[in-house]
Amino acid sequence: MLHREFNYFNTQGLSDVWNNFKYPNVSKFSELSSEEQDILKRLLEESSKKTLQAFKEIFRFQKNFRDSV
Amino acid sequence: MYNKYKHTLSEFAGVFGLDIARKTIDTKIYVRHKEQDKVCTYVIPLSLEESPYFTEVAARVYYLLRTLIDNALLYIVNEEKDFIPRTVFIDKTNEAKYTEIAGKVRSYVMPNFGAKMVIKAPTGEDLEIINKELEEKFIYRMNRDIIELDALLKGQLIIS
Numbered sequence: 166m167l168h169r170e171f172n173y174f175n176t177q178g179l180s181d182v183w184n185n186f187k188y189p190n191v192s193k194f195s196e197l198s199s200e201e202q203d204i205l206k207r208l209l210e211e212s213s214k215k216t217l218q219a220f221k222e223i224f225r226f227q228k229n230f231r232d233s234v
Numbered sequence: 235m236y237n238k239y240k241h242t243l244s245e246f247a248g249v250f251g252l253d254i255a256r257k258t259i260d261t262k263i264y265v266r267h268k269e270q271d272k273v274c275t276y277v278i279p280l281s282l283e284e285s286p287y288f289t290e291v292a293a294r295v296y297y298l299l300r301t302l303i304d305n306a307l308l309y310i311v312n313e314e315k316d317f318i319p320r321t322v323f324i325d326k327t328n329e330a331k332y333t334e335i336a337g338k339v340r341s342y343v344m345p346n347f348g349a350k351m352v353i354k355a356p357t358g359e360d361l362e363i364i365n366k367e368l369e370e371k372f373i374y375r376m377n378r379d380i381i382e383l384d385a386l387l388k389g390q391l392i393i394s
């Protein structure tokens with residue numbers, strides 16, 4: 166049986182991933198040009214999307230695995 | 235954050251090898267699971283057919299959990315100020331650009347973290363029982379904890 170925390174696991178969104186993985190506010194990095202800040206933000210957004218997808222695939226495994234016992 | 239994830243990123247506790255003498259694939263993953271105050275350990279065989287799938291799932295769990303912990307520790311050592319994560323999940327073609335940009339920012343620290351975990355791996359008679367069950371059911375539920383909880387409490391976080 167899946168633990169109730171899987172409800173959060175399966176319904177979390179990109180903002181949850183961003184917050185939980187402590188992704189930065191790129192505008193705080195004054196060493197970077199605005200163009201570099203935009204690129205960094207885009208890459209972090211790509212990472213958060215892939216992270217969310219990985220969570221969903223783990224959920225699929227956990228649901229199949231735990232519900233089968 | 236711990237409460238959000240504590241039961242959804244399970245511990246994948248061990249991988250064992252091939253039995254060359256018996257010419258059998260003897261590799262297994264031990265997954266520790268606690269449910270309704272009872273701890274059990276799932277034993278999952280890695281046959282050639284199952285291996286790629288389980289490897290992929292295990293890798294995702296490993297990297298997500300490791301990155302979560304790493305980022306949480308970096309958040310602490312940087313006194314809750316913004317930092318650029320050392321691990322991100324992006325296309326390989328973008329990795330060089332990410333590293334280049336991250337290298338320009340000097341306003342945060344990026345130490346390495348280490349820890350030690352002691353595991354009671356099954357041996358002898360237990361392994362024979364597990365292998366026999368796996369031949370028939372393809373999964374074995376071990377009704378005991380393979381992690382040394384006392385060792386966990388005494389463990390140390392190493393920052394270098």
